[in-house]
Amino acid sequence: MGFSVCLDKDACNGCEDCLEACTTGVFEMRNGKSSPVNADECTGCQSCVEICEQNAITVAETGIEMSDTFKALLRDIL
Ligand code: SF4
Ligand code: SF4
Numbered sequence: 001m002g003f004s005v006c007l008d009k010d011a012c013n014g015c016e017d018c019l020e021a022c023t024t025g026v027f028e029m030r031n032g033k034s035s036p037v038n039a040d041e042c043t044g045c046q047s048c049v050e051i052c053e054q055n056a057i058t059v060a061e062t063g064i065e066m067s068d069t070f071k072a073l074l075r076d077i078l
Pocket of ligand 1: 007011012013014015016017018019033034051052053054055056057
């Protein structure tokens with residue numbers, strides 16, 4: 001199952017708690033704000049959602065795990 005990681009940059013205060021909470025290294029700091037640069041690594045554990053006092057992070061199941069072939073096809077179509 002895949003997961004999408006959304007981050008509200010306006011709400012983020014740059015505390016870096018989510019970087020420490022995420023064991024798969026999804027987040028990196030960019031210009032003083034957290035950014036889910038490695039969202040493909042998300043396991044959906046929700047640790048970052050729970051630790052963020054700003055409620056800046058949303059993690060949701062995408063419902064489908066797209067294969068590399070399907071992603072390539074989508075890129076061709078779009
Ligand atoms: S825990 Fe929340 S407020 Fe802190 S850096 Fe992460 S997203 Fe920003
Ligand atoms: S849900 Fe878990 S694995 Fe996914 S970004 Fe948050 S802490 Fe990392």
